[in-house]
Amino acid sequence: MPSDYLERILNARVYDVAQETPLELAPNLSRRLQNQLFLKREDMQSVFSFKLRGAYNKMAQLPPDLLAQGVIAASAGNHAQGVALGAHRLGTRAYIVMPVTTPQVKINAVQARGGAVILHGETYDDAYTYACQLATEKGLTFVHPFDDPDVIAGQGTIGMEILRQYQKPIHAIFVAIGGGGLISGIAAYVKRLRPEIKMIGVEPLDSDAMYQSLKAGERVRLPQVGLFADGVAVRQVGAETFRLCQQYVDDIVRVGTDDTCAAIKDMFEDTRSIVEPAGALAIAGAKAYVEQTGIEHQTLIAVACGANMNFDRLRFVAERAELGEQREAIFAVTIPEKPGSLRQFCDCLGKRNLTEFNYRIADQTEAHIFVGVQVENRADAAQLVESFESFGLKTLDLTDDELTKLHLRHMVGGKSPLAHHELLYRFEFPERPGALMKFVASMSPDWNISLFHYRNNGSDYGRILVGMQVPPHEMSQWQAFLETLGYRYWDENHNPAYHLFLA
Incomplete structure (x- = not known):
């Protein structure tokens, strides 16, 4: 004990x-x-982690003869840097066994602090087993990342500092x-002195x-x-x-x-x-x-x-932080594929900010929209779902779906046989509530949106990509729409990427 x-x-x-x-x-x-x-x-800390406390204390407590023989550890992260730095300061050699999959930046960080890196195995468990084997073969002291009394005591100095730095009542330490x-x-340390x-x-x-x-x-x-x-x-x-x-x-x-x-x-x-x-x-x-x-x-x-x-x-x-704060909700909303449907959708949104909007025409009767919305909390998201449903817009809440968050949100779209007479334009507009509604309200009710992509980038200006189905004989009206809208725009109809992936 x-x-x-x-x-x-x-x-x-x-x-x-x-x-x-x-x-x-x-x-x-x-x-x-x-x-x-x-x-x-x-x-x-100098190695940007607490790990050097325990690693150094372990090595500093070693008898001089054991310390002189060197130390070894298995780690691909912060413990490795702590051991390398501590060994260098104590004038001994440190061997760090890392999996072969370790990023080069971490290998370089250990070597920069004087550690000798040995790459072995695919996983940490492989590296750990090999490090223990080398410790026995070479007479090295193994510095465990956590399960050692001297390592634990070194980390415990953080508790000592906390109680010295704040002497008023503390409810909890996390x-x-x-x-x-x-x-x-x-x-x-804390429970011995302040058990409450x-x-x-x-x-x-x-x-x-x-x-x-x-x-x-x-x-x-x-x-x-x-x-x-x-x-x-x-x-x-x-x-x-x-x-x-x-x-x-x-x-x-x-x-x-x-x-x-x-x-x-x-x-x-x-x-x-x-x-x-x-x-x-x-x-x-x-x-x-x-x-x-x-x-x-x-x-x-x-x-x-x-x-x-x-x-x-x-x-x-950055992508996931808003979801973690429950300030963004992600939905799949189905609306009728007919003029005016998008405006009805915007009416449901009210003054909430969009964070993302993806759409590509695919069906003659229904449009499937992928949308991200800034919400106050989960209750606000539920209320928005009720609003969509009350207008007959089928809605699926995808906020907690990992497949959606990691992959599907970036894969909405593709080529469509229904995108006749499509014009492709990029727009830049002030990032404020109502900017999208202004765009929708200004366009002719006879034009159909065949593609739409928007993602809030946290800047002062929002950027959208729009595909619009405009009959050839209405091109003069389209040009007038562009000029009176007041948003910066770029014609992308001749962009080779558009013709490869969307047209």
């Missing part, structure tokens, strides 16, 4: 490489949640859980190994894990971390991908910093907890534990 964790944490050696990170109030989130929410900014090292260390503070873990719905283990009363190995929050994508929690979580963790909140994306956006709006998905989990959990419990006027703390975000993920995050 490990010695007392309070003593281990007080004696932990972390500040040779780690800094005491700020505890900052999140003003916008606090107002929205009607509670004080503070962020523990572990994303501000911590992301992967293998459990971070929450185990923080909880072991709730310790609440946060896990993704598709990587909830600790939740499943606590529920079963024993460690559960997940058959597979989701990879969006890759920093916590762990199939089985540690034996020691499981024991500590059984003893100290009050509850676990599970959140979805959209909730995590919304939390990344919330963090950016309050701090102008971008955290990785695992780094935003605690914020998402705090929001979910407030919604579930209805608490008000309490002090909550969320540990923002990492900021190693891949830049190419930001588009996906």
Whole structure:
């Protein structure tokens, strides 16, 4: 049984490489949640993650002869950088085993901090097994990412800092859980000194190994894990971390991908910093907890534990954040294929902003529209469905459908044999309520829209692509419509991409 964790944490050696990170109030989130929410900014560490605390403490506690022989770890992420940096500072060699699928940017980051990278296996489990084998063969010390008392104690210094930085009443501290090292260390310290503070873990719905283990009363190995929050994508929690979580963790909140994306956006709006998905989990959990419990006027703390975000993920995050906040709803709406139907559809929308509108003529009797709408909440979305249905417009709510959100929204359209006398134009208009209605109201009631694509890009100007069926003898009226509309436009009828994919 490990010695007392309070003593281990007080004696932990972390500040040779780690800094005491700020505890900052999140003003916008606090107002929205009607509670004080503070962020523990572990994303501000030199390796943009808390991981260097535990890794360095483990190595710093080693006898000199073992330290001199070198250390080894298995990781494709933040732990790898922490081990490499700590070993370099302590003057020893660090070997990091990574799966062969590891992105080059992560390999470069470890090498830049002095780590020797060994690529082996397709998965983390393959890399872990090989690292343990090399540790035995070469006499190296294995630095576990979470299931080690010295690693846990190093992470526990975050709890020590929180209680020193905020000495007033705290209702709960929210911590992301992967293998459990971070929450185990923080909880072991906090519960010894302030047992009234709730310790609440946060896990993704598709990587909830600790939740499943606590529920079963024993460690559960997940058959597979989701990879969006890759920093916590762990199939089985540690034996020691499981024991500590059984003893100290009050509850676990599970959140979805959209909730995590919304939390990344919330963090950016309050701090102008971008955290990785695992780094935003605690914020998402705090929001979910407030919604579930209805608490008000309490002090909550969320540990923002990492900021190693891949830049190419930001588009996906931005796309899903509005859904996570329940500020966007996605529908498939069926309207009659006849002039005037689109105007009736716009009447149902009222003053709500469109975020997306996709349509391609395909049937002579019915038009199927893919539409995204800004809503206040899920109740507002339900009310909009009722409004569509009351006008006889069949409506399918696709807001929670993953196939739609990931793929179908980008695949609406194609060539159509019904698009006779089609003109293709791009338009740019002020991004404000009523802009689409002005467009629809200005066009001749005899013209038929055969294609429509719009997506809100968060800018001052909206951009739409429109296919319009205009009889040849009405081209002068069409030109007059373009001139009086007042929107910038571009004629795309000779665009080769149009003729390849749409015409």
